[in-house]
Amino acid sequence: MTHWIIAPIILPALLAPFIVLAARYHIGIQRVFSLAGVLALIVIAAGLAWQVSDGTVLLYQLSDWAAPFGIVLVGDRLSTLMVLLTVILALFVLLYAIGSGWDERGRHFHALFQFQLMGITGAFLTGDLFNLFVFFEVLLIASYGLMIHAGGNARLRAGVQYVLFNLIGSTLFLFALGSIYAETGTLNMADLARRVTLIGPEETVGIRVAAVLLLLVFAIKAAVVPLHFWLPSSYAEAPAPVAALFAIMTKVGAYAIIRVYTMIFPPDLEVTSGLHDFWLLPAALVSLAIGMVGVLAAKRLDRLVAFSIIGSMGMVMVSIALFTPAGIAAALYYIVHSTLAGAALFLISDLVRTGRANLDLTPQPPVMGTALTAGLFFAGAIAMAGLPPLSGFLGKLLVLDAAFGTDLVVWVWAVVLISSLISILGFARAGSLLFWKAHSIEMPAEPTEAVRPTALSYVAVGGLISLLTAHTVFAGQVHGYTTIMAAQLFAPDTYVSTVVDTPGKLSEPKEGY
């Protein structure tokens, strides 16, 4: 049993209190430790991803208690890929926060950042539904602090909405867990996968309610329409690096849906049939449409990016809701793309803010360093809107291809293509208002103090854009890997038997016992 799999949870969990207790007043030391921690996490996550890339399932039994009784951490291809994506995103977000000085505008940025990483990686690695709830809470508690980092009335008000909505979501999660436990007597995902199939067809009322409740909870996290109302305000008002890190949080919801609804309630299970194609797919299509219309309708750049996140989550959910191996593979490819592109756009919107009075989409006098920012915005917008040559285009093609041959192919193709057109219009309008129209405005008589973003900020954003480029160039390899991953998800027997049948302390009958 390897201990490395718990390191992505333990390392930030130790680093965060250390930063609070020992380096409270030394921003330099905090930065060094935070960066070193994230770099170490990248190495560990890459090692884990490499270790499971041959199809093995890593199992970690805490205190050596066997699965249904003890808590387990499980690493397979999907969870290690998500952990790797999280920590790589965290590196660039952290570089930007340091470069732009966001981390100095309030206390405890780095400690909360580490707790947030602990929650996210824990949610990806856990093999237990109640532990998933606990890690959701860990990441939410840290995100409440990060969300209102640096204060301000608008931010606090958005923070209240964000916290309340998520508390309601957590309460729903507990109701779902209670009904699952009452029906099956276990909360371990692998054990559940076995027990749910044993429920007779006449006794499925409780488990069906639980499955729908659980889907609702994850849909809140993934901001699927009509449960998306918390996202635009809170992402737009959150500090830019925090909003960029939040780009992975919606994916936690998507991950949970993929995990639970391929393993515990697979599409061919009679109990929950109709849940995906009848409910989830239309909701996903509507969120794709609403997100992209929101991009066109937004009056501020940060709102525009927030709506583009909703739209791209809609695209991910469309692909997931197909619940075919091709659909899941496309969704996973698109998840990586949309996380990187969304984070890059949030950081770029902060670059635009530097030197401008506000982020309103109105022509304002040109500011220092616009050319580079405009170039980065161009690249980010192309990626998010799904134009060639960047990975958004390839991801969209994969989704369209996966939808081909299903019953709803006309709807999927129509919504995806029309909403792409609308989002292209929205991004083009925003870009021309922000950057081109600026030159038609008279320069103010008294030139304001020239502020330009630091080089490190550009390095962080450029890093994300170059990762997107790499995601495009190596699309074949990445999609090949996500295809294997989807195949593993649709054959969960290895996962289930690894988790449930591995003996632990007190579980194996000794000889002659």
Next chain:
Amino acid sequence: MELIVASAIGILTAGGIYLMLRLRTFPVILGLSLLTYAVNVFLFASGRLTIGAPPVLRDDMTVYTDPLPQALVLTAIVISFGMTAVVVMIGLGAFLGSDDDHVDDQPEDEDEQTEGQS
């Protein structure tokens, strides 16, 4: 007893949802507290209701109550208690800062008016 527990959960949930729809910070937080009480009792009941039975192994005992929901409830209580404290603090900060305890977004022109007055 099942009826009493079930109706208690139902009444708490109904009251909580009603208060949460009031869209002012204080009633919403109260409604959220009621909802968390409801969910705590619900979780507790998810291991079946057993009266006067120990949760851990004892001699001469044949009936046990399920100990796992009690552990789950304990976790849920701690988390919801802490979260309520956090949301009270953030809500108080937002109220003191903007002199407005609405949870939902107000129309923007109204906001400007109040800002102009204050």
